[in-house]
Amino acid sequence: MVVPLQVQNESLLKGLRFLVVDDFAAMRDMIFQMLKSLQVSEIDMVSDGKQAVSKMVLSHYDVVLCDYNLGHGKNGQQILEEARQRDLIRVSDIFVMITAESGADMVMGAIEHRPDDYISKPFNKELLKNRIERLILRKQNLAPIVREVTLGNIEKALEICDELIAANPKNILEVMRYKADMLMRERSYLQAIDAYEAINQRRPMPWARLGVAVGHFHTLHYEESYKILTALLSENPHYVECYDWLAQIEAKRDDYDRAIGLLQEAITISPFSVPRYRTLGEYQRKKGDLEGAEHSFTRVISLASESIHEDAGNNAKLAAVLIDKGESAKALKALSGLKKKYRMDPEGLLQISLSENRAHIARGSDQLAQQSIDEVDKLTHRITEPLSASTSLEVAKAYFSNGKDDEGVEKLKELVGNHHDDTDLLHNIEAVFDEHHLGEMGRELIATAKKEIVDLNNRGVTLAKQGKLNEAKTLFINALKSMPDNITINLNAAQIFVMALKDETNHNNYEDMEQLNRCINRVRILDPRNSKLAKLLTHLPKRK
Amino acid sequence: MTTDSSRDHFGAILSSSIHDTKSSIAIVLLSLERMIIDLRNQQVVQTPATTLAQLGTINYQAQRINDHLMQLLALYRIEKEGFKPQIQEIYMSEFLEDCTTMIAPLAEMRGITLTLEAPAGLYGYFDPHLVSMVAHSMLSGAIIYCQSHLRLSVHAEQNGMIAIRLEDDGKGFPAAILGKRQPSLEELEGVSFTGGNLGLAIYFARLVAELHLNQGLQGGIALANQSSLGGGIFTIYLP
Numbered sequence: 157m158v159v160p161l162q163v164q165n166e167s168l169l170k171g172l173r174f175l176v177v178d179d180f181a182a183m184r185d186m187i188f189q190m191l192k193s194l195q196v197s198e199i200d201m202v203s204d205g206k207q208a209v210s211k212m213v214l215s216h217y218d219v220v221l222c223d224y225n226l227g228h229g230k231n232g233q234q235i236l237e238e239a240r241q242r243d244l245i246r247v248s249d250i251f252v253m254i255t256a257e258s259g260a261d262m263v264m265g266a267i268e269h270r271p272d273d274y275i276s277k278p279f280n281k282e283l284l285k286n287r288i289e290r291l292i293l294r295k296q297n298l299a300p301i302v303r304e305v306t307l308g309n310i311e312k313a314l315e316i317c318d319e320l321i322a323a324n325p326k327n328i329l330e331v332m333r334y335k336a337d338m339l340m341r342e343r344s345y346l347q348a349i350d351a352y353e354a355i356n357q358r359r360p361m362p363w364a365r366l367g368v369a370v371g372h373f374h375t376l377h378y379e380e381s382y383k384i385l386t387a388l389l390s391e392n393p394h395y396v397e398c399y400d401w402l403a404q405i406e407a408k409r410d411d412y413d414r415a416i417g418l419l420q421e422a423i424t425i426s427p428f429s430v431p432r433y434r435t436l437g438e439y440q441r442k443k444g445d446l447e448g449a450e451h452s453f454t455r456v457i458s459l460a461s462e463s464i465h466e467d468a469g470n471n472a473k474l475a476a477v478l479i480d481k482g483e484s485a486k487a488l489k490a491l492s493g494l495k496k497k498y499r500m501d502p503e504g505l506l507q508i509s510l511s512e513n514r515a516h517i518a519r520g521s522d523q524l525a526q527q528s529i530d531e532v533d534k535l536t537h538r539i540t541e542p543l544s545a546s547t548s549l550e551v552a553k554a555y556f557s558n559g560k561d562d563e564g565v566e567k568l569k570e571l572v573g574n575h576h577d578d579t580d581l582l583h584n585i586e587a588v589f590d591e592h593h594l595g596e597m598g599r600e601l602i603a604t605a606k607k608e609i610v611d612l613n614n615r616g617v618t619l620a621k622q623g624k625l626n627e628a629k630t631l632f633i634n635a636l637k638s639m640p641d642n643i644t645i646n647l648n649a650a651q652i653f654v655m656a657l658k659d660e661t662n663h664n665n666y667e668d669m670e671q672l673n674r675c676i677n678r679v680r681i682l683d684p685r686n687s688k689l690a691k692l693l694t695h696l697p698k699r700k
Numbered sequence: 701m702t703t704d705s706s707r708d709h710f711g712a713i714l715s716s717s718i719h720d721t722k723s724s725i726a727i728v729l730l731s732l733e734r735m736i737i738d739l740r741n742q743q744v745v746q747t748p749a750t751t752l753a754q755l756g757t758i759n760y761q762a763q764r765i766n767d768h769l770m771q772l773l774a775l776y777r778i779e780k781e782g783f784k785p786q787i788q789e790i791y792m793s794e795f796l797e798d799c800t801t802m803i804a805p806l807a808e809m810r811g812i813t814l815t816l817e818a819p820a821g822l823y824g825y826f827d828p829h830l831v832s833m834v835a836h837s838m839l840s841g842a843i844i845y846c847q848s849h850l851r852l853s854v855h856a857e858q859n860g861m862i863a864i865r866l867e868d869d870g871k872g873f874p875a876a877i878l879g880k881r882q883p884s885l886e887e888l889e890g891v892s893f894t895g896g897n898l899g900l901a902i903y904f905a906r907l908v909a910e911l912h913l914n915q916g917l918q919g920g921i922a923l924a925n926q927s928s929l930g931g932g933i934f935t936i937y938l939p
Contacts, residue, residue: 180723186730256719257773257829278726278766280733283801290794329789359825360915362787390754391913392784485883 168289170195172218177201177208177235178254179227187221190281205230206556208464212244219288220245222271224255230463230466234428237269238464247302250291254279294327298334308690310342329355336367342687345374362388362395369401380406394451396426403435412443430456430465434473443475449477468494468504471548475511491515503547506535511551517557530557536567542641542682545571545581549588556592565594572605573639609639625656633671643679647688650675654695711781725766726786732759733805756809760840763802767837771904772938774830778907785827785911792854792862792887793818795828798926799835800852807850817853824854824862826938830908831864836903838866838934845870849929857937861917872925872932905936914939 174196176186184201189410191199200217202208203225212220212241220239224232232253239245253271272291275284297320304313317335322393336351352367359442365384372381382405399422406415419436426432437452460466478487491511498504513528536543536551543551548571555564568585575581582602589598612635619628632649639645653672657663679689736755739747779782796816800807808812835852843851846868855863902921909919917939926934 180727182727183723185729189734190730224934225716255768257715257777274829276770276832277722277765278802280730280802280805282804283798286794286797286801326791332901359789361789361825392786422721 160297167285168292169193169219170197172196173198173200173216175200175202175208175211175217175220175222177203177220177222177226177232179203179223183223187284190284193281194285203233204228205235208235209238209242212239213242217249219250219252221252221254221275224253228700232271233269234463236271240269241464248295248299250288250295252287252291274504294330297325297327298331301331301334301338305338305687308687308691308692309336309694310687313338329358329361332358333364336364340367340370343374345371349375362392366395366397366401369398373401373405378408381405385686394425396422396429399425400432400435402635403439407439412439415439416443416445416448424505428458430463431442434470437473437477441473441480445479446481450474450481453477468498468501472507472511472550475515479511479514479518482518484518487515488512502539502541503534503543506532506539506543506551507547508540509535510547510554513554513558525558529554529560533563542574542678543574545578548574549584552585553588556588561592564588564592565597568598569605570600570638572602573609574641576606576609576642577644590655600613609635609642609645613644615654616648620652622657625652628652629656629668629671635677640689641678641682643682643686646675646679646682647686647692650692652680654692711776714773714776717811718769721769722766724761725769727757728762732762736809748848752809756806760806760843763806763836763840765907767833767840768900770833771837771900774833775904775907778911784910785830787825787912788828790824790826790828792822792824793820795824795832796852796854796864798828799832799839802836803839803843810843811848812843812846813849815849815851815853817851819854819856822854822856822862823936824864825914826862826912827908830911831936831938834901834908834936835864835866839919841898841901842868842932842934843871846931851927851929859917861919861937861939863935863937865926865933867927867929867933869927870931873923878923878925890898905934909936909938912938 161174169191174191176184176191176199177185178187178201181203184203188199188201200211200215204634206229207427208220208222208230210514211217222232222235226232230238232255236251236253239251245251250273251271252273252275254275254277256277269652271289275287301313301320304310304316305697314335317331317338320331326332332351336348336355339345339348339351349371352364354366354372355361355364365388368389369381369384372378373383382402385402385405388395389398389402399418403415403418403422406412406418411552416436416439419432419439422432423429423436432642433452433456437449437456440446440449440452456465456470457474461472471491475487475491478490491508494508495505498508507529509531513525513532516525516528532551532554548567552564552567552571555567557562568588569583572582586598586602587593589595589601612631616628619625619631628653629649632645632652635645636642636649650672653668653675655669657665657672662668676689676693679686683689732755735738736752736759739752739755793816796818800814800816804814839850839852847870849869851865851867851868853865855865857863902923906921909921912919919936919938921937922933922934924933924935925931
């Protein structure tokens with residue numbers, strides 16, 4: 157029987173739920189005993205990444221203690237990335253990476269996927285307790301900020317940040333960092349740059365300098381960004397994220413050779429990043445290095461297997477490269493069997509059918525091409541969830557290449573309506589129009605659509621101000637018929653329904669409630685972290 | 701021929717086997733800790749002092765194996781892979797606490813007083829992983845040759861550097877390595893203290909210190925004797 161170690165004052169760990177991930181049974185047992193002696197009673201233990209993720213899906217843990225090196229399958233870093241991307245851990249939760257060499261392991265992960273702390277083996281109970289208690293205390297003063305962010309009150313959150321920073325707490329750097337990262341997520345790039353510079357004035361930190369560089373990148377100041385990134389790399393050639401951003405700058409300058417070289421360097425340092433290989437493949441394809449692109453996308457597919465990055469889009473990209481190479485038969489072979497794999501994923505199925513269609517056209521198999529475009533058509537009409545813009549664009553292109561120009565134009569129109577403020581996408585849409593000698597029409601269409609949407613929103617707002625809510629409702633309901641995935645319109649419409657439902661005489665109007673729900677759900681799917689949506693949700697009328 | 705890939709291969713093998721070894725060491729240490737506590741809590745039979753002392757020795761040696769492995773791996777990363785320190789902001793009083801938690805049970809067992817001194821509100825900027833390895837190996841050396849007292853303290857220097865200092869009440873550093881602020885590995889060779897090779901620890905400390913650069917300042921180490929406790933003083937300066 158294990159005699160409990162002397163129990164001092166109440167442990168802060170008491171009452172928290174722990175998940176321990178370690179492939180070494182004896183190690184799991186040891187950590188279990190330590191936690192028990194620290195008065196922790198709820199402890200789950202698993203031995204690999206797959207189990208860890210499914211545990212986190214099923215229940216919430218306050219603290220995850222995860223070994224970095226888990227033998228086969230995902231490593232600790234990949235588990236953390238997946239958990240963050242799938243919102244399985246909240247900001248207030250604690251994720252601690254247990255490593256053999258924290259220094260080198262840190263280099264491997266992207267900054268936004270750093271764990272809260274690294275603990276190096278061997279450690280004892282005291283060390284574990286101290287570290288976790290400190291993290292708990294640190295997160296406590298961040299909690300009010302996090303709450304405001306979740307509610308969408310960014311202004312309020314910034315206010316609290318500034319108050320806290322002025323009070324100079326022990327974790328002032330973390331607060332400053334939280335503020336800067338938040339501004340970056342909100343795309344307030346100029347303010348974000350200021351916030352990172354404030355950190356650098358205290359003491360230049362590599363990640364804060366990277367923050368400044370990223371801010372400059374987004375505000376199109378490539379020169380400044382470039383300077384900072386190269387300086388960072390000359391100080392620490394292992395800072396992999398710098399290569400990624402430099403590569404993006406080179407790609408913006410159309411220098412794909414250099415962009416590719418930079419990504420390849422990053423890959424020799426950190427060889428398991430799916431997004432990095434994907435970008436590399438895309439650049440190689442653009443440059444016409446089809447061999448290289450084939451290799452990269454093959455790598456993407458194998459690395460992404462059973463991870464958050466697994467996606468039929470990866471297979472579609474590989475197929476596209478093979479078709480470009482004139483190996484359509486090989487492309488078809490690579491696609492076979494995927495429909496079964498992605499049978500629960502309508503967009504995935506659509507991407508596969510689109511690829512097949514292209515391969516059949518390339519091989520001159522008219523009948524099979526016809527069959528597959530029919531499939532594309534059927535899937536497009538059957539899918540009710542919003543499609544990603546890139547897949548929609550592929551559908552439009554497919555209509556054109558199968559001689560269905562009218563459907564193609566229709567699809568492009570729809571895309572413009574749904575994404576009137578996405579400049580990069582509009583640029584690509586224009587290119588498709590141009591390619592089919594419809595450039596004039598395309599430009600006009602985009603210009604009118606943009607203007608119409610601005611007018612529509614203005615009209616809606618004016619009507620609402622005048623108290624003509626019913627007219628405003630009709631206006632937006634009609635607009636959503638042709639632009640169901642336009643985020644701005646959905647948000648404005650939702651706003652109108654909220655106003656309408658606030659009226660005493662109307663607050664049991666089920667039709668309005670249903671419309672409101674529809675708008676909210678749409679935005680939730682299109683942009684889950686939309687801060688305007690979060691704000692709107694806090695103003696929802698209470699059901700009586 | 702040494703190609704890039706064979707080098708990477710060796711790095712990977714090294715890191716993966718050290719990882720497993722460290723897990724084993726962790727388990728040995730934790731089992732020992734529990735064993736000692738169990739023995740102490742036994743009501744019926746009094747555990748002989750020699751048994752406890754032997755367990756203490758096992759604990760100490762296991763930690764040294766770990767320290768050496770870590771140093772080797774870090775040296776490999778630094779020299780062969782160009783690894784650079786990962787600078788973080790460190791709250792100094794917490795850092796000192798962390799450096800001593802692993803060694804505290806041993807100090808207690810040997811009746812050694814371990815004093816920590818850090819001004820409140822003092823931050824340092826360095827790679828906590830590398831510097832704690834230095835601190836740990838210096839501590840585990842000092843714990844053997846001190847009489848009864850060790851003091852680990854941190855000071856803000858005038859030039860903006862931070863000094864982490866370890867003082868003991870032992871016999872002090874041998875003349876051979878004193879006076880030279882930065883002894884080279886050759887000079888340190890053969891310098892040995894009871895139970896271990898201090899030379900490698902000092903070499904490693906110097907290397908880690910010098911890797912830390914900030915706005916024209918470079919880290920360093922200093923060795924001296926006649927500390928306020930009467931023995932040696934080891935200081936690592938970090939910019």
